[in-house]
Amino acid sequence: MAKKIINNIRKLRFEHDEMTQAALAEALGVTRQTVAAMEGNKYPPSLELAFRLADVFDEDISYVFEYVNE
Amino acid sequence: MAKKIINNIRKLRFEHDEMTQAALAEALGVTRQTVAAMEGNKYPPSLELAFRLADVFDEDISYVFEYVNE
DNA sequence: ACTTAATGTAAAATATTTTTAACAATTATT
DNA sequence: AATAATTGTTAAAAATATTTTACATTAAGT
Incomplete structure (x- = not known):
């Protein structure tokens, strides 16, 4: 049973004062495109x-990313 | 305050029937050197x-790896 | 309709991780 | 002491992740 990684970044951004991708990128110290790529499951x-993402959102890493059956 | 990733792989191997690095590598589908490198915090x-590591040990990812202040 | 902010996306370059291969060191067993 | 199993480690190549640059699309506000 294969698994895949899903993320709740978009949801968490909106729960955190509708933080934009650019603002999150700034907080993480990466480019906005990196945030977009993660959020869109590009890689x-x-x-x-x-x-670091979990830290920014003050959440457990296993909530930010989940490893689930496809 | 800088943080670093630490791991409990060695501890978990011994809690799981003294699983060797080779056996863990086999279960993960990676080489023994990769297990040794992770365990030794090389990268x-x-x-x-x-x-996958968390799955093998049936533990939460945030127990296998922790992000702590240096 | 126009402008601005936010997001989507892609190619090429760079950086990091994993593999492969090899050998040394340690520990346990006989 | 000798042998076998496990672990440590290193270097180079291969694979994968990330950044940069650049432009397109969408949504919101005026």
Whole structure:
């Protein structure tokens, strides 16, 4: 049973004062395109960046990203 | 305040029937050197591999890897 | 309709991770 | 002491992730 990584970035951005991709990118220290790519599941971020994301949103990493059956 | 990723892989291997690095590598579908490198904090794994690790140990990803202040 | 802010997307370049291969060091067993 | 199993480590190549640059699209506000 194959699994895939999904993310709740868009949801979390809106729960955090409708933070824009650009504002999130700034907070993370990456480009806006990197945020867009992660959010759109173009490719997964590094573990380090995933943890920084969790920190910015003050959430557990396993809520920001989930590993679920396809 | 800089943070770093630490891991509990060695501990988890021993809690799981003293699983060797080779056996864990086999279960993950990676090489033994990759397991050794992760365990020795040579470099962090990809997010995908971190999730697979959590699956193998049946633990939450945030227990296998922790993001802590240095 | 026009302007601005926000987002989507893609190609090429750069950076990081994983693999491969090889050998050394350690630990356990006989 | 010798052997086997496990682990440590390193270098180079391969694979994958990330950044940059650039332009297109969408949504909101005036």
